[in-house]
Amino acid sequence: VQLQASGGGLVQAGDSLRLSCSASERTSGRFTVAWFRQGSGKEREFVAAIRTNSGTTYYADSIEGRFTISRDNAKNTVYPQMNSLKAGDTAVYHCAGSFTLITSSTYTSTSYSIWGQGTQVTVSS
8 A cells, every 4th residue: 555645735824634544445444544744953753643443533632623634534535624733733744654553652753654745734833
């Protein structure tokens, strides 16, 4: 399985943006897709994740309810909807996948073995 991220761009503070993470083939079983981001000079941080079979979602506290992650299994695609964007959300956003994730490892980037390329999100204030 390969993942491809898209949807980044330049937006104003307060705007919304929807990213996409598409899988190259249908995934079955316990497949989790997560989004991580890395701002300039910062460490990579967890943003959100979703179990594609159950729809269970996980969010970073720093998102403060502004982002919603969803999936369309018919299209093998996961969508993080990002609202009320702030300058601090500026980063390269990466999607990642895992078939073998356990709940306690959801927030850890090293738990994911499949990575898509990043997509740049820039929020101007």
